Amino acid sequence: MHITPEMNERLTQVGAGTPMGETLRRYWIPACLTEELPEPDGEPVRVRLMGEDLVAFRDSAGEVGLVEAYCAHRRAPLFFGRNEECGLRCVYHGWKFDVQGTCVDMPSEPPYSKFRLRVAIKAYPTYEKAGVVWTYMGPTAEMPAPPDYEWMRVPETHLGVSKTGEHCNYLQGIEGGIDTAHSSFAHNNDIQNKNLLRSLDPHPALEVDVENYGFRYGSIRNISDEKSYVRVYQFMMPNQQMRASLVDPEGNPIRMPALDGHIWVPIDDENTYVYNIKYAATDATPMPRENFLDSERRNGRHPEQFIPGTYWLQRNPSNDYLIDREVQRTRTFTGIDGVNTQDFALQEGMGGIVRRDLEALGSSDSAIQTCRELLLEATDEVERGLPPRGSDPEVCKTARAGEMLIPRGVPWRDATKDLTVANW
Numbered sequence: 001m002h003i004t005p006e007m008n009e010r011l012t013q014v015g016a017g018t019p020m021g022e023t024l025r026r027y028w029i030p031a032c033l034t035e036e037l038p039e040p041d042g043e044p045v046r047v048r049l050m051g052e053d054l055v056a057f058r059d060s061a062g063e064v065g066l067v068e069a070y071c072a073h074r075r076a077p078l079f080f081g082r083n084e085e086c087g088l089r090c091v092y093h094g095w096k097f098d099v100q101g102t103c104v105d106m107p108s109e110p111p112y113s114k115f116r117l118r119v120a121i122k123a124y125p126t127y128e129k130a131g132v133v134w135t136y137m138g139p140t141a142e143m144p145a146p147p148d149y150e151w152m153r154v155p156e157t158h159l160g161v162s163k164t165g166e167h168c169n170y171l172q173g174i175e176g177g178i179d180t181a182h183s184s185f186a187h188n189n190d191i192q193n194k195n196l197l198r199s200l201d202p203h204p205a206l207e208v209d210v211e212n213y214g215f216r217y218g219s220i221r222n223i224s225d226e227k228s229y230v231r232v233y234q235f236m237m238p239n240q241q242m243r244a245s246l247v248d249p250e251g252n253p254i255r256m257p258a259l260d261g262h263i264w265v266p267i268d269d270e271n272t273y274v275y276n277i278k279y280a281a282t283d284a285t286p287m288p289r290e291n292f293l294d295s296e297r298r299n300g301r302h303p304e305q306f307i308p309g310t311y312w313l314q315r316n317p318s319n320d321y322l323i324d325r326e327v328q329r330t331r332t333f334t335g336i337d338g339v340n341t342q343d344f345a346l347q348e349g350m351g352g353i354v355r356r357d358l359e360a361l362g363s364s365d366s367a368i369q370t371c372r373e374l375l376l377e378a379t380d381e382v383e384r385g386l387p388p389r390g391s392d393p394e395v396c397k398t399a400r401a402g403e404m405l406i407p408r409g410v411p412w413r414d415a416t417k418d419l420t421v422a423n424w
């Protein structure tokens, strides 16, 4: 499928009223992390989602409000508001709003005034689970049940969640996430070692199965005359991907097998928050916070690698990600430190919204093709008044990624059957 400039716009514009903007608004999406709102009546947080400026706050009862950023009275910024006694009070003239956006106090009007009852600010419903504050920004009548992915059912001791800002459109991030072929190149951090699984066969065969939640695909690398290395990726509509880390780069079982994934949440058309998820594959192998942070550091997105007080990386386009050409010549394929940083350099470097009409896609890009087809299909469904694929959380519950070495010639779907069903 060739992507025309019009199709590209349809895929990438996320504002209210655009086809994709309306489609994304039919799913629950992350608004912020629980850690950003650590306590009742704590500091409000600025949240920009799909081009809308909002403010999140945790009220005295612990409920999270997600309301428009500007006061109903004269549009003063509620970010500066006082978070007190179950509501956010505008510091301009003291109007106060609760988590539903209802105006609960209007001290600048006389006590007998009924004006307050006619005033409200926009507020979106929230659902807090698994370290994430979720929201739904679509029509109330179409609101699905809250999300229930496998990783959301994992105990805290077995789960790590983080987020990172990325300077490009959400779809560029997704397409990097479901592109298995690049890991043989961009993430080859040991170019001298010819025994790395992904170096042994740099052109994986991709087989894509469309599912009611999105799609999954097997990437099959024939690593010897006897063995294939199979990775099963899951894509849950509209913006979540999962893959497994069960074997190390040389094919040995990993001591703490885990599943990794991302959710790409548009801040606006050209900026994205990537939510990073890592969870233990089994109950027997918990994931202490230090282990999660170690893996975050290897990825280049440990909190110490952020610009202080933000979720944005110190290695960024303004300093060419601190690329080291000597390291590139001798040790790693990119010369850029951190797997996540490597991805960002390539995805952000394409520009805010990549010119898909100029691409030349090959056979290793078939998962990317399917992703675009399903996203475009979802925009059609929404325009026809139907719930888009994967918006019912029930169908996303059991999907799990997997990877394993299998004898060559054995069908990967059979071999990975038990591996790719939720365990939690």
Ligand code: FES
Binding pocket: 071, 072, 073, 074, 075, 076, 090, 091, 092, 093, 094, 095
């Ligand atoms: S602008 Fe908020 S109370 Fe006046």
Ligand SMILES: [Fe+2]
Binding pocket: 176, 182, 183, 186, 187, 339, 343
């Ligand atoms: Fe990558």
